[in-house]
Amino acid sequence: NPPVVDPAVTSTADDIAAMRIRGAATIADAAAAALATQAERSEAPDPAAFERDLRAGARELYETRPTAVSLPNALRYVLRGMEGETVTALRASTIERANRFRTELEQAQSTLGEIGANRLRDGDVVLTHCHSTDALACIEAALESGKRIEAIVKETRPRKQGHITARQLRELGVPVTLIVDNAARRYLDEADHVLVGADSIAADGSVINKIGTSGLAVNARERGVPVMVAAQTIKLHPDTMTGHTVAIEMRDEQEVLSLQERAEIESPSEESESRSTAVDGNDDEDSSRSESDLTVENPAFDVTPPRYIDAIVTERGQFPPESIVTLMRELFGETTAEPWEE
Numbered sequence: 001n002p003p004v005v006d007p008a009v010t011s012t013a014d015d016i017a018a019m020r021i022r023g024a025a026t027i028a029d030a031a032a033a034a035l036a037t038q039a040e041r042s043e044a045p046d047p048a049a050f051e052r053d054l055r056a057g058a059r060e061l062y063e064t065r066p067t068a069v070s071l072p073n074a075l076r077y078v079l080r081g082m083e084g085e086t087v088t089a090l091r092a093s094t095i096e097r098a099n100r101f102r103t104e105l106e107q108a109q110s111t112l113g114e115i116g117a118n119r120l121r122d123g124d125v126v127l128t129h130c131h132s133t134d135a136l137a138c139i140e141a142a143l144e145s146g147k148r149i150e151a152i153v154k155e156t157r158p159r160k161q162g163h164i165t166a167r168q169l170r171e172l173g174v175p176v177t178l179i180v181d182n183a184a185r186r187y188l189d190e191a192d193h194v195l196v197g198a199d200s201i202a203a204d205g206s207v208i209n210k211i212g213t214s215g216l217a218v219n220a221r222e223r224g225v226p227v228m229v230a231a232q233t234i235k236l237h238p239d240t241m242t243g244h245t246v247a248i249e250m251r252d253e254q255e256v257l258s259l260q261e262r263a264e265i266e267s268p269s270e271e272s273e274s275r276s277t278a279v280d281g282n283d284d285e286d287s288s289r290s291e292s293d294l295t296v297e298n299p300a301f302d303v304t305p306p307r308y309i310d311a312i313v314t315e316r317g318q319f320p321p322e323s324i325v326t327l328m329r330e331l332f333g334e335t336t337a338e339p340w341e342e
């Protein structure tokens, strides 16, 4: 019999792939919740079937998006806690482990927020990119301790996650200036910090985050604005300790260029059409070539080298990026086979 995956897992996987659930921490939380639901509703006849089904569910979640390591870290955490000789015991241990993961995730974010807030002074202006719940936790904690904070929020094309950041900051009462991504360097002159989250952090201290983070960090260094990365330890990528690189997700071209826009670019204007016909006397060949020669690339993330980052703030304290590997070794130790591949 093929493994049985609960519809709740499949629908969570669909939501992650379509970015209705997005952001590294939120994805991890939703994945753990989905595994708990499958454990709760499982009608597996025996322990082996229960475990096999849970692994299949984890694999479905794992295959949604490749860059945020919080997802495999969450799945690994839950599956490694799946213990017991009976279906009842396996069910209980899996649910308990998933719930513990979710509680710890929330606690880690609020602890990280308090640590990050110590870097922010009363009256500071923070420049943000994308939407990061870890980054927002730092601002929220600073506000709670009575500091006034203002924000310059990058729109973050193509998905405009900056609008989510702007809305949440406004809910917290933070004055917000929303800018297009291209205006970031100009507004760095008015910023005291660049504050971003992370999808993954590599062993050398590189930060993988929303596309545009690396350019922002380089400009910030040139302008003398410190770059702070707010990232819980579930963003640490264990595979990078053994030389693996982090996969950068390439997303659909239609996030950047609609079919209509593509057609507009590709349909030659009357003027250029008559010009090309006059030159080579063959318009059929020309139009077929132009169609295949318009490529759209849409990488969702980029890599910021450690030298452009001033501090990585985690729930275990703040670290210069070059020393993050010490924490990684302590937390992950030896990497072994992934539980959903066993």
Ligand code: RUB
Pocket: 022, 023, 024, 025, 026, 068, 129, 130, 131, 132, 133, 134, 135, 161, 196, 197, 198, 199, 209, 210, 230, 300
């Ligand atoms: C989201 C993104 C966020 C990190 C951190 O990208 O790059 O900065 O995931 O978020 P996408 P958090 O919108 O493509 O998922 O701090 O909430 O984990």
